[in-house]
Amino acid sequence: MNKYIIESNFNLKVSDIKLLDKHFGTEIYLINTDTGKYIVKVLPLCMENIKNEGSIAEYLYNNGMNVARFLKSKRGNYVIKTDKSQFTVQKFIEGETISFNTAPDWVMEKSAEFLGRSASLLKDYGKLPLRFGKEFCRSKTARRKIREYKRELVRAKKCNDLETIPIWEEQIRHLKRISKFRIDTEKLTYTNSHGDYHIGQIIVNDQDISVIDWSSACCLPICLDVITSFVFSSQFCTDGIIDAEGLKKYIQQFMKWFPLTDYDIKAMPYMFYFWHCMCNYRPDEYTDMAEGYKPLAKLIRNMLNWLYDNVEELSLQLTEYKDEV
Numbered sequence: 001m002n003k004y005i006i007e008s009n010f011n012l013k014v015s016d017i018k019l020l021d022k023h024f025g026t027e028i029y030l031i032n033t034d035t036g037k038y039i040v041k042v043l044p045l046c047m048e049n050i051k052n053e054g055s056i057a058e059y060l061y062n063n064g065m066n067v068a069r070f071l072k073s074k075r076g077n078y079v080i081k082t083d084k085s086q087f088t089v090q091k092f093i094e095g096e097t098i099s100f101n102t103a104p105d106w107v108m109e110k111s112a113e114f115l116g117r118s119a120s121l122l123k124d125y126g127k128l129p130l131r132f133g134k135e136f137c138r139s140k141t142a143r144r145k146i147r148e149y150k151r152e153l154v155r156a157k158k159c160n161d162l163e164t165i166p167i168w169e170e171q172i173r174h175l176k177r178i179s180k181f182r183i184d185t186e187k188l189t190y191t192n193s194h195g196d197y198h199i200g201q202i203i204v205n206d207q208d209i210s211v212i213d214w215s216s217a218c219c220l221p222i223c224l225d226v227i228t229s230f231v232f233s234s235q236f237c238t239d240g241i242i243d244a245e246g247l248k249k250y251i252q253q254f255m256k257w258f259p260l261t262d263y264d265i266k267a268m269p270y271m272f273y274f275w276h277c278m279c280n281y282r283p284d285e286y287t288d289m290a291e292g293y294k295p296l297a298k299l300i301r302n303m304l305n306w307l308y309d310n311v312e313e314l315s316l317q318l319t320e321y322k323d324e325v
Contacts, residue, residue, distance in 0.1 A: 054078025095205030116257025240302025
């Protein structure tokens with residue numbers, strides 16, 4: 001990223017550019033300009049959802065939510081495409097991020113409130129891409145991945161890849177487990193939401209929070225954003241063990257703003273387990289994984305191993321929720 005590309009498309013004079021992060025084809029830059037600090041996010045051209053991010057953020061901001069506003073280009077576009085990539089420019093939000101599983105109680109409360117309020121607002125936003133629909137949640141989807149991973153396991157054994165062999169075997173074990181699930185998507189509440197809501201997307205400033213990165217916003221089972229944001233934030237889920245009592249309180253706070261059905265709550269652990277098994281890091285990604293992502297990958301592995309033995313019990317504990325609220 002160079003300042004000429006930015007200045008030629010936006011009414012900005014760039015004095016400094018600093019690379020903040022680089023992962024999975026995405027680059028994040030902090031730029032200093034004549035009108036302040038901004039974040040430039042560069043993504044591959046194949047990522048289509050980025051086109052919605054600017055308008056979603058503006059919609060939420062205009063409805064009182066703390067989000068980063070995006071700049072429109074000289075031609076009135078939120079997204080600029082080049083030959084090899086696309087990028088956006090958004091206002092920099094002052095504050096701090098919180099590490100996984102270290103959120104204090106007040107941040108947990110604010111997080112659940114923000115998610116509930118934003119989901120309530122976004123239900124009237126308009127159509128967003130559907131994720132984790134009927135086809136995704138079918139047993140045959142898991143069985144198809146089992147066949148793929150078994151082929152990869154054979155290759156790993158032929159290469160004597162002692163590092164990835166046990167991880168392939170572990171993930172096949174989980175896929176076999178979830179292939180027996182019977183998730184009724186017709187009973188799940190699908191609605192527009194963040195789509196990747198977790199503690200890494202939250203910026204804390206003066207006892208309040210802002211939420212960034214709406215590029216994954218979609219229509220999905222809302223229970224996924226609820227449990228994901230809790231598990232990756234709570235101090236009581238550090239080893240992948242999901243704290244049922246804490247999750248109940250988090251659900252209660254969320255439901256002050258957006259309703260969940262009995263089935264949403266019952267199916268929440270099964271959907272969460274199914275999703276992370278299907279969309280988890282592949283074993284062959286661990287070798288070249290950046291250091292900053294290894295703690296999250298380890299947390300997810302621990303969590304999946306815990307869910308293997310405890311998913312039914314967690315679901316049962318959560319179904320007692322309505323008797324306690």
